[in-house]
């Protein structure tokens with residue numbers, strides 16, 4: 001897919017990300033894209049007006065703006081003229097301050113081909129819009145919606161969990177630990193779910209769960225460490241502040257040694273009765289994953 005122009009690639013990914021959404025969610029997605037655009041646009045103007053000639057950071061911001069414009073073109077085609085005008089304004093503004101590279105960057109972007117998945121996390125943001133409300137359902141509807149919007153924006157603008165937690169704290173009066181918890185868990189859930197979808201697009205059928213093993217590891221995650229599960233089954237995070245992740249797995253990627261090692265890990269937790277549902281599984285009413293036996297995976 002290396003010869004697909006970047007703008008087409010973003011548009012295609014956005015189409016994929018909103019394909020399963022109902023009208024309300026598409027509206028939420030549109031809202032998030034628009035406010036993220038505004039946020040980045042403002043940030044870029046400040047950089048330009050301050051006369052900061054930091055080509056790298058200006059270029060990164062501009063690329064994000066371009067990607068957001070391409071995504072908005074899919075979600076809200078009627079608004080596209082407005083955003084194209086905004087980009088032109090930005091270029092004009094840059095020229096006023098003697099920064100000519102804005103135009104070159106925008107033009108170059110249009111010809112650029114993707115070397116890596118985009119700067120703007122379209123798929124994780126779409127997951128936040130679609131599933132965040134369920135994950136946040138121990139809050140009131142109003143609070144969950146506001147937190148979800150803040151999280152979606154944070155994902156789209158690429159803001160880190162520390163700053164996001166601070167905003168959650170300030171805007172919703174949450175305790176610091178609670179705010180950090182939400183910022184981390186939501187970001188991780190959204191990115192993990194998006195990764196799962198992306199893996200399945202590449203013909204991946206299995207993932208292996210990797211837990212971080214120390215004295216904070218929960219029994220559920222200890223049990224699931226190294227287990228191979230089908231991609232359709234429950235994936236981490238399994239609880240608040242969960243540090244487990246899942247890795248895509250294909251039989252041909254593993255050596256005999258890898259399988260033997262996984263077998264030993266399986267044996268450590270065999271019959272200890274800890275294969276129970278995690279908190280998110282109980283909240284979302286989904287079954288715990290059913291690890292596939294090493295021998296069965298070997299046969300596949």
Ligand SMILES: [Zn+2]
Nearest residue numbers: 221242243244
């Ligand atoms: Zn965990």
